[in-house]
Amino acid sequence: MPKAEILDQIARKLRIHSLKMTTRAGSGHPSTCLSAAELVACLFFDEMRYDIHDAGNPANDEFVLSKGHAAPVLWAAYAEAGILPEAGIYTLREITSDLEGHPTPRMKWIKAATGSLGQGLSVGVGMALAQRLMKSPARTFVLMGDGECAEGSVWEAANAAANLGLRNLCAVVDVNGLGQSDRTMHDHDLAAYSRKFRAFGWDAVVVDGHKSGKILEALAGMGKKGLPTVILARTIKGKGVSFIEDRNGWHGKPLKPEELEKALKELGPMPHVDSGLYVRKPRPFKGKAPAGGKGFPKTVYKEKTATRLAYGYALSALGKADPSVVVIDGDVKNSTYADKFFAAFPERSFQSYIAEQNMVGLGMGLAAKGFVPFIATFAAFLSRAHDQVRMAAYSESNIKLCGSHVGVSIGEDGASQMGLEDLAIFRPIPGCVVLYPSDAVSAEACVAAAAAHRGMVYVRTTRPAVPLLYPAAEDFPIGGSKVLKRSDGDAATVIAAGITVFEALKAADELAKQGTPVRVIDAYSVKPLDEAGIRSAVRETGGRAVVVEDHFEAGGLGEAVAAALAGEARLRHLCVRELPRSGPPSELLDKYGINAAHIVAAVKELCGWA
């Protein structure tokens, strides 16, 4: 039988599985599986090379289902390939099943969760880049929807792929012309997509997405022009089932049992082809991502240093010790000081330009292949990649993020540049570690802790240079805190982090002079918070606590402490409560109520002496 005919039969099997799985589950997106059936068949059973016994084989071609709602067709392909038992796929969407409504890494072949559209291409860029760094002959394929091409993140990724010259990357767009609620912007105008991808530096090929032979031909041309390749496939949503083909209103809707019966009649019996025979094994390749190193020599600091600068020095030292570390920055490397690493290790440094979404997605792709990416920009601009960060969490991604220039302490550049909501982005993420160093020594230690921890870590750094607080050898374990002032007669505990630690110390000196000693805690591990340590300090200081932070009121250190202390303390929370202005840092700390004078006043008020 000609290969195209075999693939047509496999596509039919994928269609039948997808329809039956979603009807059984009572929810899901069958119509989008039907449009992609030939594309998936051609990829999984002819073009791609992978070892069905080893999801982590570095010689495997990688696949990202950017249109994550087509999960059923992917689970069906894995079943046909022999990776999943066929009966297993019929557990789709059950609470104990790892085959979820959208792909997550609970199913071990999934290296990046998808389901928020427009993100898969960036992950693919990162994987293809990782393959190149590993000198692997393997390639990366990303199956996208046409609707998601409206997402700007797709064009950030397209830019990056062309700029990096990733000829080992192939995007396949299932242009079925229908979104969830309407026809897409370009409907079946494939030339419109072609113009866009070509303008962004890609080789673009238009094919009939239901003709396996044509799809194979297009795939064979991948990378031939030295560019990333996009295959724009004209397809029909619901293809193969006459009463849903190309009809609006069938997105995310399973067939009813009687409709399924009718559809299965139209599709004909399940073909007898043994799909597993057509899986191609990977080319021999023994390379892998470099193994991580252990620790790094600390810089000896002697003078006032910004934590962001220490981040840069720490990265360089880490890079020497650990060849798996790669660094990405969004055209602010001379501000985040990632430039120290760029200068030392240009081959492991990636300029993301001003494209924060792709920066995080690229990092996810690199992390999925075993690298340890440190990704930095101003904390304010990480909000641009919040959805990617969210999906990185669901991807259980081992990325490390650094947000610099936090809070009003940046000064005159003004509110748009101040990270005042970043703690509220990272604290909600289950399992995410949030570190907020106050001085250069703790900043280096936080970078070391981030590298050693498996999972997402956020490091918050500050713009101004600040004095040294800690000896070089000090240890900063995740989940810890530091008591910087203590006496038996402490009247209250002041809990600070980052820039406000210095204000808390000043306030403590002033209060001590006035005969009111206070305890000062550096809560550098914002999450996990040292709840026990803070609770016991507060208990020892009359149940009085003041939290002071350079962050908006909600979602930051203050609420973390309030939750930890609930019922055990009287708490005052000093934080930024309005939209701040441009101005000198010291004036802003005063105006927004988070400097030493305000801490002194809060302690006095708490003690009833105000």
Add this chain to the structure above:
Amino acid sequence: MPKAEILDQIARKLRIHSLKMTTRAGSGHPSTCLSAAELVACLFFDEMRYDIHDAGNPANDEFVLSKGHAAPVLWAAYAEAGILPEAGIYTLREITSDLEGHPTPRMKWIKAATGSLGQGLSVGVGMALAQRLMKSPARTFVLMGDGECAEGSVWEAANAAANLGLRNLCAVVDVNGLGQSDRTMHDHDLAAYSRKFRAFGWDAVVVDGHKSGKILEALAGMGKKGLPTVILARTIKGKGVSFIEDRNGWHGKPLKPEELEKALKELGPMPHVDSGLYVRKPRPFKGKAPAGGKGFPKTVYKEKTATRLAYGYALSALGKADPSVVVIDGDVKNSTYADKFFAAFPERSFQSYIAEQNMVGLGMGLAAKGFVPFIATFAAFLSRAHDQVRMAAYSESNIKLCGSHVGVSIGEDGASQMGLEDLAIFRPIPGCVVLYPSDAVSAEACVAAAAAHRGMVYVRTTRPAVPLLYPAAEDFPIGGSKVLKRSDGDAATVIAAGITVFEALKAADELAKQGTPVRVIDAYSVKPLDEAGIRSAVRETGGRAVVVEDHFEAGGLGEAVAAALAGEARLRHLCVRELPRSGPPSELLDKYGINAAHIVAAVKELCGWA
């Protein structure tokens, strides 16, 4: 004197002002002002029409400085136009000055804060659309940097402008080839930008950005092809000052006083031209954005209804009463139920396709011109527009956002579709109102409250249909809460919102049967929270409180209550603490610990009876 020569002289004035302002301030971005000087001169002193005495005149052409770090040249232009006193601009970046480091609406001509790059074009799309809706002859101009063209949001906006056919929109890109830390991806390859914009459906013109005559010619062609127009201007960063021209390392760096002196010598004396003479008055036009209406008739609900569906019905009723209301949705209108409004008022309904960043930016532009946009998508996907939401806050924008499909209660679609961090996005924003209705009646009331409130409001809606709790006439003021169960012997207060209100009521019934009555509060106004009401309820119930919410632990209702109660209660917080799975809603509510059974257990544990 030929016009081009006059404009060259004005450009020289703008350069001198920008350099002097930033040196005086000791910070800022002079080099990016110098590259844009002729572009700004040509726009403000020839092409644009505006009434210097009335920033709100609907006949004014609008201007958005997307490259917000060039604020000094904008303040200089306003001074030259006679809008600001010349001496005033030398207060740049002082804490009491409204002329901030990046533009904010504290200066009344600024309708959208900028400084997070790549956002201005979307705002411009919204403004140009508003002008068309108002049948105004006025136009919108957006000055962009080349570096920010790497942001995907620019391409979302480009798509939207072409799709909407906005021939009254002109983007001017200052292609100086230098980013902050490196040369840009395309450096001075203007053809690369031209290809991209053309592929996205724009008319693109390349000019020398330092030749006023050429710029005027290009501007004269605006809209002639019936398309949005982009003028790609080849410029030199630092133009006019030999020792900084086209040099890396001069981004965000003012000249030192001695360097300024040298630069001013090179530029020559301040020209004597009276720039104000060249400001063009607007064309006569009396139209304006429609005035808002008052209230709307409520739907009479009789059966179980999802709050998201009530959102849709409420929008339709509101749309009839209030012609200023416009609706935008990101290709999920059949899920958010914005489609009810789309059907009733197609001319005020805008399909944003799957492009959430542009959706919010477009809304900001419409709001800036007096419309009241209601913007909806799945709550999870509002994270995609977090940076735009952040900038909308700094813009003091009157946008209303709705996030549907929140929490694990959406069920089988899985974690990527669950809004579990949306409260942590909106609560930190100073002044943002956050409403979270539990039933259809409260959902309609929340829409009414959102419309009546001036400023950003977020409404959180739920997927499943739920019973009716409230009579149709019930009032839901911002900042209020509802006591749904109360008795003198209440052992604890259960604070819930949205879907968990029903679980709290079930738990209360069960506990009452067991002889432990509890108070139940519907905290529909998550922000401002009814702190006094909650505190007094908790005080009356033995200082025991249980908060239960379908949201991650940090940044949501639980921490809001913890902060409000600090020191006055023993609190248990039931919320989603891990990455959730696909599954049936009721099983997920149980698995993640937020259903009635878990509330019962928490109350018993709090009371010491567990």
